[in-house]
Amino acid sequence: MIKYAIEACLILLLTTLISCGERNKSVEESNKINEPEYAIAYNVLYNDSTDNYEVFTMNMDGSGKQNITNLSGVEWTYYSFKDKLYFISDKDTCHRCFFLYETNFKGENPKKISDLQLADSWMSSRNGGQELIVEPRRKVDSAFQIININGSLVQRLETGLPYSADPLFVNNGNQVVFRGGMTKSKLIEGFNEALYIIDLDGNNRKQLTHYPENDTTAGKFGYKAGTPKLHPTENFISYQSKQNGKYSLYAVTLDGSKQWKLTENQENEGWHDWSPDGKWLAIELFDNDQTQFHIGLMNWKTKEIKVLTDTSFQYQQSPNFVLKMTNE
Template identity: 40%
Template sequence: MKSALYLALLGLILFSCKNSPESSSPEPGYLIAFNTYEPDSIVEDNWEIRIMDPEDSTHHSTNIINHPDVAWTYFANGPTIYFISDRDTAYRHFFLYQMDSEGKNIQKLSNLRLEDSWMDLDPATQTMVVSGRTESRYQLYLIDLKTGNYTPFMHDTTFKFQDPVFSPDGKQVAYVKSPKVQEKGIFPEVFLINRDGSGEKQLTKFPANDPAAEKYGYKAGALKWHPTENFISYASSRGNTTSIFGVRPEGGESWKLFPSENREVYHSWSPDGKLLTFEQSEPDSASKGYKLILMNWETKKFQDISDPAFKTQLAPVFVQKN
């Protein structure tokens, strides 16, 4: 009897040790980089990149760019932040740079002039897909980050191509496509194509009878591909606001990701797909600013992580902690 009791207690101890927090693998921690407008005495159109730890209860952020350029980050991979900047060139002539989460080790990656557009990386091949320009604007290019060399990916001068994003396996690219000459009833839409350039298809169809159809605003934009679930998220204006929608790569009806009457546009998924961060503006807010929201994708719980020192905080992206 004592032997049996001893074995039972031993098994309980081993089970507890196996499932204790100390012995389990910790989930990865993330910082959040975002963009702020901070005019100063050197230049009025001064955009900075800030970073914060969402677990910091003070929500204090740190300026990691500190430069009188127009700098904007749309993407990060691991601890590396990729951003566009017009430093060392003409005003709003953007090129691609990278830096670490402390704003150090800044490096220019290519001589391709970029559009002010979202971008994405295929980490398996170290290839970035971007919207850029050579002889024509808003065309898609692939940049080899190891060499800085770039090659055309989508090139049709009758259309604009923006906000490209790779599928998680790198075999497809989704993007926003619209005619360069605006036509009534023809809107920017989400398209998908295979990496080899075959099989282009349209995924979204903006409702022409929506009140937002006649207004300025997003019809489709700011694309992100969910890391673990099979859908592409994007921003689209409907009625009097803009929301984040989802669409499957095989097509079908788009859907609103979560109920909200606020304005939400730029957003980013954590690499494990468990968190969503986005900017949010309340429609009746007197400040007309944007705050930062962190959302648990499973529970749909929201958390305001805004730095109270800033009225407008835009386009948050996840950055892995070192």
């Protein structure tokens, strides 16, 4: 009887373990199914002799690389919202005269968003992706413009600075962080690049970043404060800056009270993007002489980073995350 009782207990224990294992596996598979599936879009210098830039996308593991624009001129992407990928293009117009287009991660059914000629600048959106803030070409307008997804003007934003670029909505779209300069370009003495925050009515402009006074390594043309990006869950601004002779990513709070070095990668770090869930950081990586640019992907929790690109192309830059599909 004791033997049979032990065998019964062992069978019951084994059945329980199998059941628990299957249940845990089921939970893991369910979580995996619910996990958003992203592609990474990035810009590639496809043919240097003809100034041909293309937009590529790839999977999060670096597989499935594809040219999704396949045009003869200049196409650059700087922003996506959910499954909508936005890119600027000079197709059907003069060289580097840019207009805004929308597509998906496969490059399907591209459509022109606006007849507003744009500058080469990053952008962002608010109101569930229904409104974009963009930088027009300076000959067209010196102010940022907020447009809807049909291309109609919603509002202009004058920053009050001679130079303004790379606008980023923050605080639920009620304020904008941007890269500003005290002269019209880096060619003019006193540019003093920094990140600023401003209300949508143009009031309460405040300087957020302050470049180290004794650091001269950025020189005249290096970024002291590059394109701002908002961490979606931790609510700080990240940006590239050349300090101590190397480009790294830095961060600043939205009130400017804290500024710190964000990453510790050996490579130079440039344009970058956060996944919408805040778990991943895609970074442009390059050597000191800027002879080879790669796209790297960092797990923000573990800080592990993996290079996703190879040396098929020299310039592979400006990554941004785009959802492969959405249920909405």
